[in-house]
Amino acid sequence: MKNSFLYTFLVALFLLTSNDAFAADSASGSSILNLALWGTAILIIFFLIIQVSDNLIRIEAKESGLDAEQQQQLSVVPTGGGLFRKKVPEYVKSGSFHSLKAGHNIKLEGKAEETLKAVNVTTFALQPQNFVGISPIPKVTVAVGDEVQAGDIICFDKKRPDIKYVAPVSGEIVAVNRGAKRSIKEIVILADKEIKYKSFTLVDLATASREDLVSFLMESGAWTLIRQRPFHIVPDAADVPKGIFISTFDTAPLAPNLDFVVKGKGIAFQKGLDVLAKLTSGAVHLGLNANGDAAPSAIFTGATGVHKHWFQGKHPAGNVGIQIHHVSPIAGNDKVWTLGVQEVITIGTLFLEGKYDASRVVAITGAEMNDPAYVSTHLGANVGDLVGALEGNVRLISGDVLSGKEKSKEEFLDFEADQVTTIKEGDDYEMFGWLAPTAARPSVSQTFLSGLMDITYEANTNTHGEKRAFVVTGQYEKVLPMDIYPQHLMKAILVNDFEKMEGLGINELIEEDVALCEFACTSKQPLQQILRTGLEVMREQA
């Protein structure tokens, strides 16, 4: 009915405007305008005929007793909603649903196959510099040659001595490596064949107070698994977050499928959620994946005691920062906590079995791997051991290609990483590479024909151009589904304008959220680095 009114209106409008034109044309003969108007008229009439016949089909369908959806399927005209709006998947039954338009999926070759392959990782390390804001030289409480158990304290920050950093595995401390300006780079442990766990006395969730829980988490090292926004730091003991957010899917290029990662760990995951629920004044929020044809793992959809939020959209829809923005944005002095799924499982296991079990399922991905697959290992595993022998000029990345860190074979997986990516270095010259590229390359822009095809790319690390001033506008907004103006925020950071930085929402972002903007940037600006500079300035101000 509504449609018919619209068409009547359109026809009326057409007649009104064309009247004038026909009058003018009769004097000067035929013209392009005349033709265009006739063309439009014919189109509209054609459309009306279709619409009328469609309505007849519907009436017939109604009389034969079909419901509304079946009627729609019979119809020749798709509804506006069917054309432009993605349907809410059937498995979304409870919780809020968010469809995000902005974003872009970078399809790379080398997706991990969903099997666990065995690798032998011998050394693991804790890298203090993985923790934002830690002092460069934290107090290391162990010496080379000491034997430690998984969960033994190995260092703490002198600024915040109550936060304890513990060994992810048991074994012998084989090295304390130092980086620039004598900062502690990594504390390396040669792992035992059979991991020995320090045993903690179990805490009863039902009776424990929040203070008890916090001090237990701190003593057991599990506190360091929690990150606080703004700034992505380990929270202070006194801070009570207004909510705790966990994203149960990762949309980054080649990111691990968390449905596979969480398999068989449902009880620990639920226990972890129960613990977290006690720590916040608000609620625990779970971000769920509504992109797939099938529902995500029942462990996520069946979790209890949490608020569920479904997200549909391209990367970075799976980033917890984006999800926070759409569920309950950080405002004023709000603090929220975020954790990864495997971190929640570690906390859950701690409360179930009284041990700090930092085991991690890591996806080994990238076009350079012969058999990209998942491995079961522990936090801080040696990168060289994980990828095995690789030939050629290859870059190893702890994390995904957008926000991960470059590592050598001797270095270790970062604290929060659940993925290793291998890609070719792109240090070659390419003749007229900016005009006529020799190989298809991923691009957010619509300037490459390969963008029209469904291709998985074998990307390399070439910058595909030189750094320039900000010229193009509006391209970041296309890939950041937030009510934020990234380019103006970056400019505010570059000129050190605190008020504007805060006003434009710097506190809602961390590096991974703007990583896709940095990828898409025509001017090749280092947005993640700029953002971190701004966040550091804000943290000093706070």
Added chain:
Amino acid sequence: MNLLDTLKSIEPDKKKSPFLHTLYDGFFTFAYAPNSVAKGGTHIKDGIDLKRTMVLVVLAMQLCYLFGTINIGHQHFAALGLYPGFVQGLHLKLAYGLVKIIPIFVVTHVVGLGIEFWYAAKKGHAIEEGFLVSGALIPLIMPPDIPLLWLALAVAFAVIIGKEAFGGTGMNILNIALLARVFIFFAYPTTISGDEVWVAGLSTPAAGAAVEYGAIFTGFFNPLFETLGFTSLFNPSATVVDGYTAATPLSLAYQGGWENVTRVYSESQMWWGAIPGSIGESCKPLILAGAAILIATGIGSWRIMLSCFVGAAVMAMLLNVWDATPFMSVPWYYQFWMGSFFFAMAFMATDPVTAASTNRGKIIYGFLIGFVGMIIRVLNPAYPEGWMLAILFMNVFAPLIDHYVLEANINRRMKRAKVVA
């Protein structure tokens, strides 16, 4: 030794001869995409860069170049009453157009790029691509008979005062190409207004006036065409025909409304662009094809183009309602048949550096360009066309528009904070 090594071996020393090094670097990065790899941030980067962006804009206006070149010749012969069909005497028209446009193109680029290179060497940064587009736009918005010295001055003014003084590509406030045109417009008003300037090769469009063909036509092209077997040649004794007017549709409309225009030019003539005007602005379909390329590749903002069109249409409708002068009563849709609206909309208003930078701001910015430009066109007899001034005017206001859009964003965020507290 392959080509790459050969090229690398002749690289000038950066310290000893910075200018040569900058020049070398500019041409080298033009020939070869550099081998730099991503460090510290994302490990892969999008295939697009500023060179590709700029070149796509230049490609989008190539059809305008082709048409503009032939149209220079077409208008010239129309004044002489020769070859009335657009493709009649095409070789003569093309030759005539090329003789006019090549010097303009060369002078624009030698002056503009020369200044760019010099500043790049002086400041020690790589040559930036900004002038690729400005340099391609400037010839298209000039009258065909523009004195080259004035053109050189205008380009120098635009690049030095308009761009380098603000810090180079990406930093300018005003559109460079329009700045060059506005310089000519105010410094040499008689050169770029009135009825005589839009047709090349005539000292005056009065009937019986003789044309002057330089040696290149009689001494080079005529013998060349003769050997190629053409019978139609440049005729030095041709004169301007009776009843010829070189007036543009806009000035005709100003004098006597739409009827006055259609007495001289047919609608399809105006739509297809076989009318006097700046070199590249007259053929609407080819400009719209360029605009379509810009929108399809996402390089030109559809928001600006659409809102610009809506703004102009709304103002023209309002003027229709007012209906005080013959020009005001020109039906609103015919306003788009005349003048350079589409060229300004597609290639000038969408310059990302000088336009508003927020998506919401772009819609306001475009709308106001259309709105203000139509006011200037119809209500101000001193200016032959409104878009140049409207766009420059809105360039100045773009930061203000952005400021309020950003303030609204900040206020939303602050309000959230208050609700929480």
